[in-house]
Amino acid sequence: MTMKIVINGQALEVSPDKTILDIARENNIFIPSLCDHSLLEPFAGCRLCLVEIKGRKAFVPSCATFPEEGMEVVTDSPKLKKMRREILELILTEHPHACLICQEKENCDEFKSTIRKVGEVTGCVLCPNNGQCELQELVEYVGLKKVRYPAVYRNEEIRKNDPFFERNNNLCILCGRCVRICQEVRGNGVLTFISRGTETIIGTVLDKSLIDSGCQFCGACLDVCPTGALEEKGRKYELLPDEKKPGFCGLCSVGCQGIYELRQGRIIGLKPEVNSFNQGQYCVRGKFVLRELINSEQRISYPYRRQDQQLERISWEEAVDQIAEKLKSYRGDEIACISSPCSSVENLFAFFKFAQEVLKTVNFYSPSVYSALAHWPLSKGDDAAEVWNHVQDFKEIFAWGADLRVSHPILWVKILEAVRNGSSLFVFDFISSPGDRWAEKKVNLFPLTYLGFLAEIVNQLLQIKKDNGSLSEEENNLLSAGEKKLLAQRLSAKEMRKARKAAEILAKSSSRVFMIGDRMVISKNGSQALLLLEKIARLCQAKLVILPQDSNSRGERELAAVRGISFKPLSDLSKRIVNRQVKAVISVGAVSASLSGPHLELQVVLDSYWTEGAKEADFVLPINNFWEEEGSFLNAAARWQIFPAIISPPDEALPEWGVFNQLAEKMSKSKWQWTSIDRVRRDLKKEVKSLAKVSFPKIKQGSAFIWQPFVQEKESFSKERELKLEMETLGAAQAEDYFLITSPSSDQYRSLALAEVSRGLALLRHHRWAYFHPEDLSSLQLSEGDEVFLSSSKGKIKAVVKSSPFIPSRTVYMSFTWGGAEESNLADWLWPEGSMIIPIKIERG
Structure with a gap:
């Protein structure tokens, strides 16, 4: 349905769902505005977008006015110009404006661009936002030459104690954009209007710092701010x-x-x-x-080799010659390869091809083996491609084992949009989070019994369908004998009630989706947890999406499948190294330093940043990052994306495919002749039939290419195997023990902890932090910030205490990175068994 209106004499056919301001912008008709933004609901606060409508006595805000059939609108008249000048003058009385109306400002812009390194901004020439400020644009448009009203300087303290950006209320015009995007779009509600009248400012409840108020530092407020009131610290003194x-x-x-x-x-x-x-x-x-x-100083720019217990810089020619010569001395089964889910499809293809055709190895490993995606069999594709762009269309959204605010923040924004439009959110997790306030129901899972809890939901759903006569013969056999035995194991009466309530909700007809995160596979029986979730999804007709963490987890998994590669857990590699079955390891991204112990004869690391693991390697080779070379990535929605090169790599860093091309030429008669990424893609398309007709240039130009799984196994997931009766074996857990729940950190790139390169992120969250419930801290006589030792049968690590009401009693939560220091890296505890549920004792540091 459309209607006809007239704007400034121009006849237009428009949609009734868009405001006059939006319609004007679409038709290149400029209407000034400071409080309106395309991501926000109409606010009508600044009054600069006022327009005349024929037949109405008063001016109306175009940002909050919708069209009517035959409406005639005037956006630029003498009355409107006069009104806007006066409004802008009033706004500028509370904003430093001398530079805005100065007759010499053009000279300042040309000759004084370097004087902005000041403690306080009192004019445009001193402001980091100079040249990209919406106020400057409006003053120019309105033609304002003078402010007739007295200026009022708020003299507010500039808030500099939070990470990443500063808050300067002296430059704020109270447009409310930051407040609204924090609440409406991001769902945090950290920022708000404080006080009334002339004393109104933007702040936080009880004047807390942003970090203490729960800010996630997404930067949305900074992106919508029309002035320099919010300024990124790292760019404060940069030129445009x-x-x-x-x-x-x-x-x-x-x-x-x-x-x-x-x-x-x-x-x-x-x-x-x-x-x-x-x-x-x-x-x-x-x-x-x-x-x-x-811009990190930890960047690796040159090849290195270990000589006399020290890493020394060498040339690429020396590095390739020596590594090739050493690798030739090992059989294929004595070499292990560790790939990275952060590598592009082309780089992974090169690594796998080199490992299989040149090294002749079958020992493949990846950190992604501990992800939910790795536990999801290739026989059952998920619904990612269908769901990601239509999350807001589902009436019920179930989040299983994930804090989406941290792991997938942009998906969380989509879910919040759905909730605000009437959808219901249900959260099932071991750990609570501030985002749970948006959930209609939050169910706490317990590590020892969550498999039984899931099995009970299946059982209850079957019973409900049987009672109402809708149970099919296939569904009647859905629960195996092993799963039925689980129902009587360890579930408390409270958990039984929760399972029944969940089944009652799921039994009702509704469009729903399951979002499954990595915490659902923290036990050794992770695959079995996914098997039960798949059965629940089938019984309640829910779409199901596995949430990968790394940039190319899907690409790594699919490419490995087409080449017949099956990733083994790193615990298997640890045992093989100790037993001297594996003597050499080549890894992209260094894993834990403890892996390169006395039993390993050769470790070659390809990485772009120094980690503890890289520092212990025998050879370190510098490789490019995703912003330094073109490469293909298969994102969470199964969409093929081609990342362009933004800048050149530093010094002697090379693409991964370039490194393996050189090693292949030295070690065999293979002449791949990979002189460019197009040559790599030529071979990739030859070997992967699904890519034979794909046009990479068209994808770069924006064509959508949704990936279909490389391999379809014959057996269905639900019939793959019967659920084993393996409840989590936690060794000699004692009554005084706490349970540690851990999972790979979302804040790492390859194996580098991002908190190691970002002091701001280290203040927000850190892989060394161990989260306790406040009551547990009281009983242990510990305070936030104390150092403690977490001890288990697998060793002892150092951690820093953090208090959180979202952690269950007698439970500790701590994430880990793959390349961290041995003294504080939980990754080392995965090598023996692979479980991320560990009984521990707490010792004061």
Whole structure:
């Protein structure tokens, strides 16, 4: 349905669902505004967008006025110009405006661009936002030459204690954009209006710091601020960008689109792209940490070899010659290869091809083996491609084993949009989070009994369907004998009631989706947990999505499958090294330093940052990052994305495929002739039939290519195997023990902990933090910030105490990174058994 209106004499056919302001923008008709934003609901606060409508006595705000048939609108008249000048004058009385109306401002812009390194901004020439301020644009448009009203300077303290950005209320015009995007879009509600009248400012409840108020530092408030009131610390003294390039963020599996801002060939910032899946939103990793990662001093730029217990710099020719010669001395079964789910499809293809055809090995490992995606068999594809772009269409959303605010923040934004539009959110997890306040129901899972809890939900659903006569013969046999035995094991009466309540909700007809995170596979029986969830989804006709964490987890999994590669757990590698079955390891991204112990004869690490694991290697080879070379990634929605190269790699860093091409030429008669990524893709398309007709140039231009699984196994997931009666074996757990729940940190790139390169992120969350319930801290006589030792049968690690009311009693939660220091790295505890549920004792540090 459309209607006809007239704007400034121009006849238009428009949709009744859009405001006059939106319609004007679509038709290149400029209407000034300061409080309106495309991501926000109409606010009508600044009054600059007032327009005249024929037949109405008063001016109306175009941002909050919808069209009517035959409406005639005037956006620019003498009365409106006069009104806007007066409104803008009033706004500027509470904003430093001398530079805005100064007759010499053009000279300042040209000759005084370096004087902004001041403690307090009192004019445009001193402001980091100079040249990209919406107030400057409006003053120019309105033609304001003078402010007739007396100026009022708030003299508010500039808040500098929070990470990543500063808050300067002296530059704030109270448009409310930051408050509204924090609440409406991100669901945090950290920022709010404080006081009334002339004393009104933007702040937090009880004047707490942002970090103490629960801010996730997504940067959305900073992106919508029209002035310099919110300013990124890392860019405060940078000049304006002289180049902008479209690209992607590869620090998680979403693959958010953005605009890289460069100055003299150096990346100085990243702005989110509005016309994309992420709709102008980022998370702390993409908005702030990525820039710090790019400019980190921990970057590896040259090849190194170990000589006399020290790493010394060598040439690429020396490195390739020596590594090739050493690898030739080992049989294929004596070599292990560890790939990275952060590598592009082309780089993974090169690694797998080199390992199979040149090294002749079958020993393949990856950190992603501990993810939910790795436990999900290739015989059963999930519904990611269908669900990701339509999350808001589901009436019920079930989050299993994931804090989406941290692991997949952009998906969380989509879910919040759905909840605000009437959908219901249900959360099932071992750990609570502040985001649970948006859930209609939160169910706490317990590590020892959650398999039985899931089995009981299946049982209850079957009983409900049997009672109402809708149970099919196939469904009647859905629960195996082993699963039925689980029902009587360890479930308390309270858990039984929760399972029945969950089944009653699921039994009702509704469009629903299951979002499954990595915490559902923290036990050794992770595959069995997914098997039960698949049965629940089938019984209640829910779509099911596995949430990968790393940028190319799906690509790694699918490419491995097409080449017949099956990843083994790292605990298997640890045993093989100790038994001297594996003598050499080649890894992309260094895993824990403890892996390179006395039993390992050769360790070759390809990485771009120094980690503890890289420092213990025999050879370290510098490789490119995703912003330094073109590469293909299969994101969480199974969409093929081609990341462009934004800047050149430093010094002697090479693409991974370039390294393996050189080693292959030295070690065999293989002449792959990979002189460019197009040559690699030529061979990739030859070997992967699904890619034979794919046009990489068209994908780069924006064509959508949704990936279909490489391999379809014959057996269905539900009939793959009967659930084993293996409740979590936790050794000699004693009454005084606490249970440690751990999982890989979302804040790592390859094996580098992002908190090691970002001091701001280290203040927000850190892999060394061990979270306790406040009552447990009281009984242990510990305080936040204390150092403690967590002791188990697998060893002892050092941690820093953090208090959280969202942690269950007698439970400790701690994440880990793959390349961390041995004294504080939980990854070492995975080698023996592979379980991420561990009984521990607490000792004061």
